[in-house]
Amino acid sequence: MSAKPDTPLLDRVNVPADLKQFSDAELRQVADELRAETIAAVSETGGHLGAGLGVVEMTVALHAVFDTPKDRLIWDVSHQCYPHKIITGRRDRIRTLRQKGGLSGFTKRSESPYDPFGAAHSSTSISAALGFAVARDLGGATEHGIGDAIAVIGDGSMSAGMAFEAMNNAGHLGRRLIVILNDNDMSIAPPVGALSSYLSRLYAGDPFQELKAAAKGAVSLLPSPFQEGARRAKDMLKHMTVGGTLFEELGFSYLGPIDGHDMEQLLAVLRTVKARATGPILIHAITKKGKGYAPAEARDDKGHATARFDVVTGKQHKAPSNAPSxxxxxxxxxxxxxxxxxxxxxxxxxxxxxxxxxxxxxxxxxxxxxxxxxxxxxxxxxxxxxxxxxxxxxxxxxxxxxxxxxxxxxxxxxxxxxxxxxxxxxxxxxxxxxxxxxxxxxxxxxxxxxxxxxxxxxxxxxxxxxxxxxxxxxxxxxxxYPRGEGVGVEMPERGEVLEIGKGRMVQQGARVAILSFGTRLSEVTKAAEALSARGITPTVADARFAKPLDREMILDLAATHEALITIEEGAVGGFGSHVAQLLSDEGVFDAGFKFRSMVLPDSFIDQASPDDMYAAAHLNAPDIEAKVLEVLGIAQIGEKRA
Structure with missing residues (x-):
């Protein structure tokens, strides 16, 4: 267990509205305390650390300036949302992150009204924010109302086509929409320096608004002696800010780059945007992944994903492995x-x-x-x-x-x-x-x-x-193939080219055959051992192929057994469905043959250990044993299914 950090100001924050009681200087301290609390929590749970540390100041500033949950704050991918969760009423559960029955590692609508749109895949935030903006303008009714729509998207996510599809549509529609480009790899803009700080101060003041008016096509409204100067100023600003030209052409007003860790800059720009924005606007913020925690900053991935770790040294606590992943x-x-x-x-x-x-x-x-x-x-x-x-x-x-x-x-x-x-x-x-x-x-x-x-x-x-x-x-x-370690089998010196569409027999038995597709085979083997102890020895086969099916093997299993059970780590409509189609086409069911297919349930299974998740899906060894007994009509007197 990590020592709980000293967080006197953060302790006074139960919901984002509580941030409005603090001065700007105190908000900087809140950010420092939030960073310490995030590090301490993730050291106990593991998870995505670096991305969250990179947006601590941004998280505090956004919630302090805007009025969430009425204002819809959407985190792209959302692996950076742990600080957000801490200050949106979930601090008391933050050490349950990514655990069974605990908080999700991503934003989740069912978890909090402060998570207006769920995410875990990238590049969806601008589309979602635009949807909220249009719903707002058309009078959409929700429990908290709809105010501003704010998307926070990383430079990596911005490279995806969907982000640009959304920006193209947003620029066309012209709705008030705020996009924050969280550039933590400096892939678009140069490093923050004196010029960027100067531009940020310029953006927050009245001269910027005048310049933007020129940029939005109002040059013709100026007295003729000033028109050429305004055009030159606009072009100079675009060249100095490097990335702005593209966003301007897509119909966005562009601000930046600004220092995403400078609370003064963040607050000034966000307050200005909140007060004055009329159409779509993009704020380009430079941040540092892993910011404020030396072990994360030193890692190549900046602490993107981590196991539990020692806060002082950053050393991760990983269980020893006897098999390769x-x-x-x-x-x-x-x-x-x-x-x-x-x-x-x-x-x-x-x-x-x-x-x-x-x-x-x-x-x-x-x-x-x-x-x-x-x-x-x-x-x-x-x-x-x-x-x-x-x-x-x-x-x-x-x-x-x-x-x-x-x-x-x-x-x-x-x-x-x-x-x-x-x-x-x-x-x-x-x-x-x-x-x-x-x-x-x-x-x-x-x-x-x-x-x-x-x-x-x-x-x-x-x-x-x-x-x-x-x-x-x-x-x-x-x-x-799955995530995680293998089962510890002997490895071949060189891969063997398999015959396409041919499975393999693992164990010869009688009455019932179990045909496995994928790594549930290890659980099938355990179930077969338990069944053998009952006097039932099932045949076990590894399909290897879902397509093309091993017709000869499957039809032989059907001809020589009372029942066939397929098992796979996939949803309905997969391997078992193809086997059932084959058996139906061949008229096997006409003879009273019994067939069962064990698949993932028709539901989304929340985070837990893989073993717990497969237990919830009823695809572990005790479940397979129970299915065999069920199909053979053998009652389990006095026993409960695991």
Whole structure:
């Protein structure tokens, strides 16, 4: 447990309105105390640290100037929302972050009226803020009313197409809308310096408003001797602020860059915008991820995601591992394949480390492409790479690949292009909760003509599937694997190319067969052991492929058993549905054959440990055992289902 920091002013903040009692100097102290409380809380829970530390001053200033929850404050992605949660009435629960029954690690509408729009994927905030602005102007009725709409979006999220689609629409509509570009990587503007400080002071005063009037087309209203001077002033300002020209052309007034950690600048600019803005306006703030906590500032990722840690040293408390992570196994296997085939390239969307491509990028920098937060572009880019004779591996989280689904259909599957989809974070993922669960990829990929869909039962199988994908050139192919560690099996020296559409037998039994797709196989094995102790020995098979199905194996299992149970880490409509379709088409059910499909429930499962989440989904070993007994009509007298 970390020592609770001394926070005398923060202790007086129960809701954001309480910030209005403080002077500007006191608000700076509130920010310091909020930063200390955030560090202390995350040291106990783990989570996204660096992003929140980078917006502490901005969080305090926004809530002090605006009137939330009437004013709608929308955090893009929202992994930076922990300080926001602390000052919006959730401080007493902040040490339950990302835990079962606790606070979500992201904004969540059902959690608080101060979270007007849920988020965990990027680049949605401007669209949402514009929606609130239009609803306000059209008289939309909500419990708290609708005031200003404010979107806070990072420079990485701003690179995504959806952000620019929203800005284009917002500029066209001309509604009062406030967008804060939280630039924590200095990817658009130069470092903050004396010039930026001067411009920030200029923006907050009356001369700026006059200049903006000229910029909005009012030059012709000035006396003729001043018109040319106004035009030159406008052009000079745009050139000095570097990024402003693009935003101006999209119809936004542009302010910045300002120092996002300077409370005086923040308060002055926000108060001016609140008092004077009429249409869409963008405030460009430079911040530093991990600000104010040396261990986070020193890390390459600025403390983006962390396990529990010691506040003094920053050392993380990670449980020892006896098996490699699936992500690292994929990365190593892909490097090995790339060493043998110079046509192999890797593409990811802003997640090179998260998808295990760090080593690949180091070994083959010219063959590794991070396209930024642009999954749609990434998928189509891979399609053309394949059409151009390369062998692209498109490495994305299952939940993020959803963002590029139309491109998977139109630009890859429809054209039969051999793109290899490496789908990380398949199934339930734990602390990140429902927004990051890989629940739907089996269903949304296996229904596409010509698509091959595989799932690794363990880390050795994953190596084989990387090799299989590298060798396959007849169309698109996908393989999925979960977050976390493998099961500790012996690893092959080299991946084996699997026969497409062929599963494998794991255990021969009688009466009932269990056909597993993915890493629930380890739970199936546990269930089979428990059933054997009861005198029931089920047949166990690993499907390996959801598409194409191993027809021969499935029909043989149906012919030699009373019942067949499929199990997968995916939603209804996936592997089990395809097996049921096959059995129906072959008339197997006409003979009274029993079939059951164990899938994720038709609900979103909140954050908890992966084991607890799968228990909630009834996909753990005791649930599988109970399903076998149920289908065989064997009562569990005096027993309760786990």
């Amino acid at each position: 699936y992500t690292s196994v994929f990365g190593d296997a892909l490097v090995a394949e790339a060493a043998r085939d110079d046509k192999i390239v890797a593409v990811t969307a802003a997640m090179p480390d998260g998808t295990g491509l760090g080593l690949f990028a180091e070994r083959y920098p010219s063959r590794c492409f991070d396209v930024g937060i642009a999954e749609q572009h990434g998928v189509t880019f891979c399609g053309a790479l394949a059409a151009g004779g390369m062998k692209p591996f498109c490495a994305m989280y299952s939940t993020f690949l959803q963002r590029g689904y139309d491109q998977v259909v139109h630009d890859v599957a429809l054209q039969g292009l051999p793109v290899r989809f490496a789908i990380d974070r398949a199934g339930l993922v734990g602390a990140d909760g429902a927004t990051h669960a890989g629940s739907f990829d089996i269903a949304y990929l296996a229904n596409l003509p010509g698509m091959v869909v595989m799932a690794a039962a363990d880390e050795a199988e994953l190596v084989h599937m990387v090799a299989t994908a590298a060798a396959y050139n007849d169309g698109p192919i996908a393989f999925r």
